[in-house]
Amino acid sequence: MQISPKISPHGVLETSLYVSDLTRALTFYENVLGLKKIDAFPAGRGAAVQVGSGPSVLLLFCAAITLTGGTFPEHGAEGHGHVAFRIEPEELEAWRSRLREHSVPIERELVFRGNPPSLYFRDPDGNSLELSVAAIWPL
């Protein structure tokens, strides 16, 4: 039996990826994806970039530091994470050009539910990134 009101979160406020070289990662996310750094954490722990105009933040963390805990509960993972960024259908060609300009290879293009293809590529740490339209999900 649930006593508390029927609440649920209004969105994902923070999405995390782990990187080994924060400067290199920030250069990539700022220059290739056009995201804006809004915060950097002490001691090279990580940085925050804003994604879009809604309240959504991508956190780039150095796992070697976040794993030690301290003020924040420990977290940190080894391997390649996955994040998809939302684009509009008419922007697809511009994104192909952008990736090409920065010599970022498109690893794969996959079509979901008859939508424009989702573009898969890697950040400098090998995290699997995707550019996708929202309509690939039955929301």
Place this chain on the structure above:
Amino acid sequence: MQISPKISPHGVLETSLYVSDLTRALTFYENVLGLKKIDAFPAGRGAAVQVGSGPSVLLLFCAAITLTGGTFPEHGAEGHGHVAFRIEPEELEAWRSRLREHSVPIERELVFRGNPPSLYFRDPDGNSLELSVAAIWPL
């Protein structure tokens, strides 16, 4: 020199966490967080839950399967990820009750920029989750 138009993603469409037991994870995200499953992937690869009313999806992946690649570019990580979910200030007490009802301990409460505290807790795989108001970030 950047030739392509000044575009950037409109938001994070997919945020990923890795879990070892998909059924257990889904029970947690549905019952404790009140999120709705919108898709399940073949062969126990993972599932998708919708977060909020905007286009935002949390993907729960079994890394043992995603690491093998196949149709999708490989990804998968070992360790504890971090995701923050957006709540409204007036919902904080209801969330404390909800977590208590489900015997989910609050690991820490941290105050950022004078806002209501962010609540930190763990999912059954030890991923570090947070419930936070948007105003903790200078967006």
